[in-house]
Amino acid sequence: VSEHELIRRIRALLGDAGGAASGVVLGPGDDCAVLAPAPGRELLLTTDAAIEGVHFDLAWMSAEEAGARAMAANLSDIAAMAGRPRWATLALGLPARPASETAEVALAIVRGAAREAAAHGARLVGGNLARSPAGISITIALAGDVEAGRAVHRSGARAGDEILVTGEPGLARGGLLALQRGMASDAAVAPLVARFRAPRPRIDEAIFLREIGARAMIDLSDGLAGDLAHLAAESGLAAEIDRDALPVPPPLAAFAARIGFDARAIVLEGGEDYELLAAAPPGTVAAQAAAFERRFGAPLSRIGRFADGAGIFFAGGSPIAGVGFDHFRP
């Protein structure tokens, strides 16, 4: 399969990416996509890469899931600003495996990415193919939009704000630990593995959180503790976690006990859940958690508070060190 034949098949798969509300004036196939921004809205722009052997392994998920997951990571960055995802490009690095296998994998990745984008109102409008000397790399850039002046930044938390988290962070990390232990077909870990393979970006949830008063927000990609450290640092504050308030879903508690891990450590350290972490005025969770759960079928938890100072701590005092995933840690 030649590069041009593969591009032809990808274009056939994507169609013209247009449609009434898409804002796509010209879709894939030219030097650039041409897009019509909505008047009065600001543009959001983000990029995120998924690299085989670093972020994913095709022994643990299908190529289509890998493509969808790479898109979900980008969608989640738009969510973290309370925006709406609109238009994505996908740059694919492909190793020189047998040509037919390479083409199948490439098409499946694009199909997964396009499906995940469409499920959240966005379109895949362009991309690039290149040979990669090692594994597959999937690098997506995503443009979204937001009402002018309404993007939620990392820096907006105030001392006294409570720390909110959506859903059940740690599930994806539990799923990864289960896959690493060869437990893919074990029914007890199915909810964990499913979350690792197919995390769900919280687009509507983010807008809801902004409407109920969230004034700083980040999505959980490096792990709860590490991402909380970013939020605290950007807001110039300390963060204090109530360890007992961390949500620990029963399947994760049972799995952690089984492998001899502390379930709350998994919740704190596990990345790639794409849940949202936010700061909001005291009392927000007490007032809104029931409405959130009714609307989105997921819990909204208050897990601590922001305070003057710097760093992140457990309530009572001990600092939490070495938090977050570091690509270059030896």
Added chain:
Amino acid sequence: VSEHELIRRIRALLGDAGGAASGVVLGPGDDCAVLAPAPGRELLLTTDAAIEGVHFDLAWMSAEEAGARAMAANLSDIAAMAGRPRWATLALGLPARPASETAEVALAIVRGAAREAAAHGARLVGGNLARSPAGISITIALAGDVEAGRAVHRSGARAGDEILVTGEPGLARGGLLALQRGMASDAAVAPLVARFRAPRPRIDEAIFLREIGARAMIDLSDGLAGDLAHLAAESGLAAEIDRDALPVPPPLAAFAARIGFDARAIVLEGGEDYELLAAAPPGTVAAQAAAFERRFGAPLSRIGRFADGAGIFFAGGSPIAGVGFDHFRP
């Protein structure tokens, strides 16, 4: 050097990417950049990757040049639509070399990319760092804008249009051939090597071409013959090249003779010049080449014509086969 320390240094290098006319509401450091699109203009979106060992080799250029060159490839895609580049993201894949070397290389790449963007009125507003299992990868996404309805597509050529090319395509390919032969310090090939290391995207030139009637355009990345084949195919036409009309600058002619190559084959096959190839009504070059050369210090050449049919041919008849760089050709 930890990932967070490297990110801190990159952010210090980029600053807030803002400024009066930049349209940057929020620069690097949050989940997304926030940008203010100009009213009444359409958005252009493109992505392009440069992979060590495939697109560049640090034995042949500095890391800063590699970063600038990766940005130039993206700037050139905006030029090919007659747009203005505005905002870029850069996703960097870095192998686990010694930490200090990795940090220096990463900073130099970002510095080169940011400098090249700024030289053409664009800003680097965000990015991503990840570990790469093999060499360095630089994946840029670039957003630009254009007056609504004024983007020049690949599909706009008409039968009888003449084929225009800017500058001196083939120089970059000559430079690559010289580097592969260990001739980097040979003064006779300096103009070729310089063009390979630092190609110049033709932003203002593209807008000039549109204003004088260019109605289909592409930038030369795969090679003149291959990119002309794209332009012809997207316009549903055949293209006929006047072999004798191909511009062959003296340093390229001398170098080709020295290594026993046909200079015109280098012009036809060589990619990565980022010159522009366009279709315009007959007589355009005769009327405008002098003004183009005065304004931009580069020739504008008429190298053939579009005609009914399909494929690309030399005037007189013989088809040109197997054109263009293919990443997956065995």
